[in-house]
Amino acid sequence: ILNVEQSPQSLHVQEGDSTNFTCSFPSSNFYALHWYRWETAKSPEALFVMTLNGDEKKKGRISATLNTKEGYSYLYIKGSQPEDSATYLCAFIPPGEKLVFGKGTKLTVNP
Amino acid sequence: EPEVTQTPSHQVTQMGQEVILRCVPISNHLYFYWYRQILGQKVEFLVSFYNNEISEKSEIFDDQFSVERPDGSNFTLKIRSTKLEDSAMYFCASSVDRAATNEKLFFGSGTQLSVL
Numbered sequence: 001i002l003n004v005e006q007s008p009q010s011l012h013v014q015e016g017d018s019t020n021f022t023c024s025f026p027s028s029n030f031y032a033l034h035w036y037r038w039e040t041a042k043s044p045e046a047l048f049v050m051t052l053n054g055d056e057k058k059k060g061r062i063s064a065t066l067n068t069k070e071g072y073s074y075l076y077i078k079g080s081q082p083e084d085s086a087t088y089l090c091a092f093i094p095p096g097e098k099l100v101f102g103k104g105t106k107l108t109v110n111p
Numbered sequence: 112e113p114e115v116t117q118t119p120s121h122q123v124t125q126m127g128q129e130v131i132l133r134c135v136p137i138s139n140h141l142y143f144y145w146y147r148q149i150l151g152q153k154v155e156f157l158v159s160f161y162n163n164e165i166s167e168k169s170e171i172f173d174d175q176f177s178v179e180r181p182d183g184s185n186f187t188l189k190i191r192s193t194k195l196e197d198s199a200m201y202f203c204a205s206s207v208d209r210a211a212t213n214e215k216l217f218f219g220s221g222t223q224l225s226v227l
Contacts (some may be wrong), residue, residue: 004153030211032213033188034210034215034216036218041220042220043114043115043202043218043219043220043221044202044218045155045218046215046216046217049213049214049215052214088155089117091154093210095144097144097159097161097166097169097209097210098144098156098159098167098169098210099146099154099156099169099207099216100156101146101153101154101155102153103152103153104153
């Protein structure tokens, strides 16, 4: 059974704080890891697609790192803003076409 | 920006009834998917579809489920005889290439199915 775990489950931070969350996934049969941002009542939106061990990707104030040997990825948000409030999902892709999702980290940024 | 659209946004049905959930993927995408999320649980893969046939399906996707691309634009999920446990948010997604490459998925905003 493929299991993807995300921590923490939820997080409350103040505007301006930097924060990070973790995604753990199986280290074998790895093809790719996706991070999605999902705002309430909207579609999940892709942030990053990561395929290589040691990958680091950045989009504005958000960045992610990938360690496929030990099976984890970190998502960092620098200087959180209220509009960053969302659920952040990671998804592990084994051989094949399905995404195996974690339960997500729900981030609330208080003004 | 092109987007995946799903209709209806909410569907309420009686147990045992058939439902059809509709999706219009992004026009130049070749891979199509259905996922669902039961309240409080993880988003789960149901099925992927490529070249007019199912390319992969999960254990959830039993004989009660079917998918179809009846024309060049729509992609539908049919549940033949709904059960209470089918109540979930159903997401359609599409991608240019398969998920195991460098391609991200584009998701619709979901259909909330409630089976009474």
